[in-house]
Amino acid sequence: MNFVENIKWRGMLHDVIPETEEHLLQSQRTGYIGFDPSSNSLQLGNLASIMLLLHFQLAGHKPIALVGGATGMIGDPSGKSEERNLLSIDELVYNQECIKKQLSKFLDFESGNNSAEIVNNYDWFKEFSFLEFLRNVGKHITVNYMMAKDSVKNRLETGMSYTEFTYQLLQGYDFYHLNKEKACTLQMGGADQWGNITTGVEFVRRLSGGNSVYALTCPLILKEDGTKFGKSEKGNVWLDPEKTSPYKFYQFWINCSDEGSKQYIRKFTLKSKDEIEALEEEHAKTPHLRILQKAIADELTIRVHDKDALINAINASEILFSDSTSEKLKTLGERTLLEIFEGVPTGNIAKTQLEEGLAIIDLLVLSGASPSKGEAKRLITQGGLKINKDKCVNLEEIINSEHLLQNKFILIQKGKKNYHLVNIA
DSSP states (O other): OOOOOOOOTTTTEEEEEHHHHHHHHHHHOOOEEOOOOOSSBBHHHHHHHHHHHHHHHHHHHHEEEEEETTTGTTTOOOOOOSSOEEEEEEHHHHHHHHHHHHHHTSSOOOOOOGEEEEEETEEEEETTOOOHHHHGGGGOHHHHHHHHHHHHHHTTTOOHHHHHHHHHHHHHHHHHHHHHHHHHHEEEEEEEGHHHHHHHHHHHHHHHOOOOOEEEEEOOOOOOTOOOOOTTTTTBBBBSSSSSSSHHHHHHHSSOHHHHHHHHHHHHOOOHHHHHHHHHHHHHHGGGGGGGHHHHHHHHHHTTTTTHHHHHHHHHHHHHSSSSHHHHHTTTTTHHHHHHHTOOOOEEEOTHHHTTOHHHHHHHHTTTTSSSHHHHHHHHHHHHHETTTOOOTTTTOEEEEGOOBBTTTTEEEEETTTEEEEEEE
16 A cells, blocks of 8 residues: 555645655655653544554554653643643653553554554653763754744744753654664654654754655644644543543534544545545435544544443433433433533432432422422423433322432433433432
């Protein structure tokens, strides 16, 4: 498979050094992408880079994921308007281990000659003295060259510390080290990394006496409003289920626009060109079925989480829009339940009031779901009330602890879409 040709039609090629494609066609190559361990989870903004490595490996090449233990102690200034907070070594080590687990869901670390590999640049920087760095690294790149980079120019007005200014030298040395020790000839990354990456290309050329190395970048993944996904940005989507639940992860893809989905299905799934074009044709005929969105959501939820997480997310999604029963509702965990009904009106009832049973009409009034007993009676007699998704038509029904969801909630539904969540404490 031609790696560059493949990512081109997927819309995943932004910048590329001339002759990169020819270089990759000659034989198996080794390429790398760096990941910032400033958080214990990767996020949606990293997904394009992860998929680059995956396609690179599927094309028969060897991918290296560099988790930047050393560069993570400084923080990449690219695309940032202010200095990042510095993390301790213990925090960085923990974050690195978490990132390794997430990458293993995409890359194959046991595939023979082109097995994926993870490296940490702290391993070769930890013994580097400051004087050695100045003498062996700093002297090879001019200040003029460094100042010309967008990551520097864009920060001149707000200010940049010397620490961040040297970041591109560290990343440049990474490429040299991997070229020397692992015959790595390609560095990839997001479009905002082009300046740092080309510094690495120049650094290898100067330090190795003229070795030819190559580079390419993919477009940044942007939100629907055109802003960037990032660890410090609001509304971010994480790959860690503790930060973004499988339900919310699934819902993000389901709720994408048609235009966004046409891009995402190419960039984030392994579906072939024929498969994607067939799905697009089917989607165009029945856009209300959200065929593209579901195809993306299904594949990515399984890959990032697992098949059980997908099934649970689908079941949770259907609860709002189908004739579910209390049995299905009881299968939801507390977190998912609260996420589904986030923003609906709530009320509070003391748990002691349920111990001997509470009349359904009293429950509606005391929880604030109904303004009066008369209104509550009308709701029931007209067949418009459901308790935990089960229809309630008995004015004398008694609600007790057996009705509780997760031992602390009761869901009241008035009509088709009017929900009220009661907290029992």
